[in-house]
Amino acid sequence: MGKYLLRRILQMIPVVLGTTLLVYALVFALPGDPVKAMFGDKPVNQAVAAQIRAEYNLDKPFIIQYLLFLKNALTLNFGNTFAGQPVIDEIGRAFPVTIKLGLMAFVFEALFGVAFGIVSGLKKGKWYDSVILIVSLLLISVPTFVTGFLGQYFIGVKWRILPVTAGNDPGFIDLLMPAMVLGSASMAYVIRLTRSEVSSNIAEDYVRTARAKGMSNRSVIVRHVLRNSMIPVVTYLGQDLGGLMGGAMISETIFNIHGIGFLTYQSILKGESNMVVSIVTLLTLIFVVCNLVVDMLYAALDPRIRYA
Amino acid sequence: MKKKSLALLAISCSMAMLLGACGSSSSGGNSSAANDHTITAYLTEPNNPLVPGDTNETGGGKPIQLAFSGLIYFDAKGNSKNEVAQSITPNADASQYTIKLKPGWKFSDGSAVTAKTFTRAWSYVANVKNAQKCSSFFSTIKGYDDLQNKDRVKGDEQLSGLKVIDDQTFSVDMAKPDSTFLLRIGLPSFSPLPDAFYKDKKAFGEKPIGNGPYKVDKWDHNHSIKMVKNPYYKGGQTPQNNGITFKIYTTPDSAFADVQSGNLDVMDTIPDSAQKTFQKDSSVKPFNKPGSTIQMIDIPSYVEHFKTGTQEGTLRRRAISMAIDRKAIVDKVLGGLGKPARDFTSPLTPGFNANLKGVENIEYNPKKAKELWNQAEAISHDPNPFTISYNSDGGTKAVFDAIVNSVNNAIGSKVAQTTPIPTNQEFLKPIYDHTMTGAYRAGWAPDYPSAENYLFQNFASAAADGNGSNNEQYKNPKFDQFIDQAYTAKSVDAANKLYSQAQEILLEDLPGIPLYNKANVGVCSSKVKGYQMDWKSQPVYNELKK
Numbered sequence: 039m040g041k042y043l044l045r046r047i048l049q050m051i052p053v054v055l056g057t058t059l060l061v062y063a064l065v066f067a068l069p070g071d072p073v074k075a076m077f078g079d080k081p082v083n084q085a086v087a088a089q090i091r092a093e094y095n096l097d098k099p100f101i102i103q104y105l106l107f108l109k110n111a112l113t114l115n116f117g118n119t120f121a122g123q124p125v126i127d128e129i130g131r132a133f134p135v136t137i138k139l140g141l142m143a144f145v146f147e148a149l150f151g152v153a154f155g156i157v158s159g160l161k162k163g164k165w166y167d168s169v170i171l172i173v174s175l176l177l178i179s180v181p182t183f184v185t186g187f188l189g190q191y192f193i194g195v196k197w198r199i200l201p202v203t204a205g206n207d208p209g210f211i212d213l214l215m216p217a218m219v220l221g222s223a224s225m226a227y228v229i230r231l232t233r234s235e236v237s238s239n240i241a242e243d244y245v246r247t248a249r250a251k252g253m254s255n256r257s258v259i260v261r262h263v264l265r266n267s268m269i270p271v272v273t274y275l276g277q278d279l280g281g282l283m284g285g286a287m288i289s290e291t292i293f294n295i296h297g298i299g300f301l302t303y304q305s306i307l308k309g310e311s312n313m314v315v316s317i318v319t320l321l322t323l324i325f326v327v328c329n330l331v332v333d334m335l336y337a338a339l340d341p342r343i344r345y346a
Numbered sequence: 347m348k349k350k351s352l353a354l355l356a357i358s359c360s361m362a363m364l365l366g367a368c369g370s371s372s373s374g375g376n377s378s379a380a381n382d383h384t385i386t387a388y389l390t391e392p393n394n395p396l397v398p399g400d401t402n403e404t405g406g407g408k409p410i411q412l413a414f415s416g417l418i419y420f421d422a423k424g425n426s427k428n429e430v431a432q433s434i435t436p437n438a439d440a441s442q443y444t445i446k447l448k449p450g451w452k453f454s455d456g457s458a459v460t461a462k463t464f465t466r467a468w469s470y471v472a473n474v475k476n477a478q479k480c481s482s483f484f485s486t487i488k489g490y491d492d493l494q495n496k497d498r499v500k501g502d503e504q505l506s507g508l509k510v511i512d513d514q515t516f517s518v519d520m521a522k523p524d525s526t527f528l529l530r531i532g533l534p535s536f537s538p539l540p541d542a543f544y545k546d547k548k549a550f551g552e553k554p555i556g557n558g559p560y561k562v563d564k565w566d567h568n569h570s571i572k573m574v575k576n577p578y579y580k581g582g583q584t585p586q587n588n589g590i591t592f593k594i595y596t597t598p599d600s601a602f603a604d605v606q607s608g609n610l611d612v613m614d615t616i617p618d619s620a621q622k623t624f625q626k627d628s629s630v631k632p633f634n635k636p637g638s639t640i641q642m643i644d645i646p647s648y649v650e651h652f653k654t655g656t657q658e659g660t661l662r663r664r665a666i667s668m669a670i671d672r673k674a675i676v677d678k679v680l681g682g683l684g685k686p687a688r689d690f691t692s693p694l695t696p697g698f699n700a701n702l703k704g705v706e707n708i709e710y711n712p713k714k715a716k717e718l719w720n721q722a723e724a725i726s727h728d729p730n731p732f733t734i735s736y737n738s739d740g741g742t743k744a745v746f747d748a749i750v751n752s753v754n755n756a757i758g759s760k761v762a763q764t765t766p767i768p769t770n771q772e773f774l775k776p777i778y779d780h781t782m783t784g785a786y787r788a789g790w791a792p793d794y795p796s797a798e799n800y801l802f803q804n805f806a807s808a809a810a811d812g813n814g815s816n817n818e819q820y821k822n823p824k825f826d827q828f829i830d831q832a833y834t835a836k837s838v839d840a841a842n843k844l845y846s847q848a849q850e851i852l853l854e855d856l857p858g859i860p861l862y863n864k865a866n867v868g869v870c871s872s873k874v875k876g877y878q879m880d881w882k883s884q885p886v887y888n889e890l891k892k
Binding site: 131 | 495496629
């Protein structure tokens, strides 16, 4: 077990190095000149532009820029933004908000997704199964920005049930609507996944055997059907947690949340390679860790899976 | 057993994180009710530290405008009024200015505003070593060129044209006559800086010390900039409220929703989604008056078949211009929030004349347009369509589609087409490199209220070749001559007459094709009184009341 963990952790190093190089190259390849863009539509003072370029190493060839970034990153210095703010500070401000938002969306998605999925999987064909199916289909097909704007207008502006925007140092109530909007599409997937797993497992031979041996309905469902149905669901949820962190951009912009998604978007527009690479590296780490946790959970769910 | 405990650990860890996330929740929402006479206003996160000479965008520009006072300020209509200056006296040909300061002005840290705080700050911004983005505003002062060679300056050299006479007086020698200097000094980059700035620039950028009507209390990055009244302020822009708290937003849409629900007091822009409805919305007070920005399409002088000064090029330029139904575009696409352009400036610009000679060249006349185009085709056939590029991240697609439709309806299908470019940076590159093959989106928002600012920067030969915003490389000595004459004009009126004459040349040549002046639009919540927007399309913050 320990060896397996160590091996997985060591695997992270090439993954992270590869990602940083790739992302750095992609930002570098973006057309346009970030320094000229700083002057907006106003005249560019070439001498000042050259001065700024030298300050941010933008006058050096790509590979030198990348190596300089790596060298500094090893000493935990991720450089400054064009606004003169340390990259690490910006991420430090944005990340806690996104973690809150992502985890709230995750809980929402996992709780309601699994619960509704089980209900409709066990009672296939009942009216509430049809309702759940239709609603989940709706949530999958309507894009987040539509649910977001509709929720904001009706629940926030019209009926005044929840705050319209999250704003400064958002708390649980402020983030409730954004989290539901963010998690809604994934929740619908979880419902459908759980439903199909439960309904197919319930028809398996081992369930019939268990019932024939006189097990109570409750323990058949909880100990056999659910446990087996959860493996693909847990896989999906684990992948999705990383996705929620990185993909929160749309709900962040709608609800005025200055989180990682919005920061990434703005940094790409400004061509701030240090910032983009740092964020992506962080997200990569989250993905890798989430995957590791998922693999560990498999072992708990399925006794046949062992790691050595 | 081992496996199970690990799974439990993983689950309990994630539970702990969740509880932590939920536990820190606060009531949130309506926090604006507590301090009644503080106004909350819309802002985007500043792109730069809050230093006047390094700020060239509105996110940082608004707080800077409130935190610093220069020699003069502009009132809402754009008239200049003395602020720190007692008197500004030019010599006969506007090549030297003597400036006297009012006594007793202080920065918010209590230190005195002296002649030296001005000259030292101006030299700092002009010095290339300090990489200040507004440095080129100082280019007409004597000694500017010496400070532009980065290998020869250290950063603390002074502009040779600035001389401190005594604590309250200094003189400015210009490199050449410049009557616009009288207005240029109203730019925030010409503000004085206290000694504290040079001691710790980093701290200053976070919490500047100025001499304006307000001072920065706290800049909470990505959330808010809190500004309170500056007790030392003694100028003409007395605050009518207790302070301004700028709230920083990701998008105008989210800010607009906050105004609708009473969580935000004023905003000076309207999201696209609300442009058709905001004037009928009963939950907000709308503002809609003519504005000072001009939108154009520029056709570089070097584009084949469109070269300025050639008969074919002029015919084609006029044909395209007359084929554009500006009124229909303003009414249908912009929802009426604008006015068809009548010149190369705006109706708010001093000296504006809606009926200059040649204005018919920018009026809709589809029949004439077709005629002129056919004449041009007879001179030389252009096999390629006329393209108009724009950046598609700016939300202007509808306008350019409408322009192309209008041109194609008037002259003939397939004459024009749009070329959307995904990002602004990519869009700007061929413009700066002078490798465009057609027209492109252009526009100008004035830095100070004068026609000179529009005309010189966009069309003068001295602003071409990367030295200004004349990216279309238009060079016409006749035009330059009028602008140069205006620099030595004895009065503002005399200068404005010369600017009108210069514009008549532009209306002949059409180096750019003026489209429309966007309206100044904004909203405030129903509790706010005294909302108005100035010549620069910004709210007059100090006059807001609740």
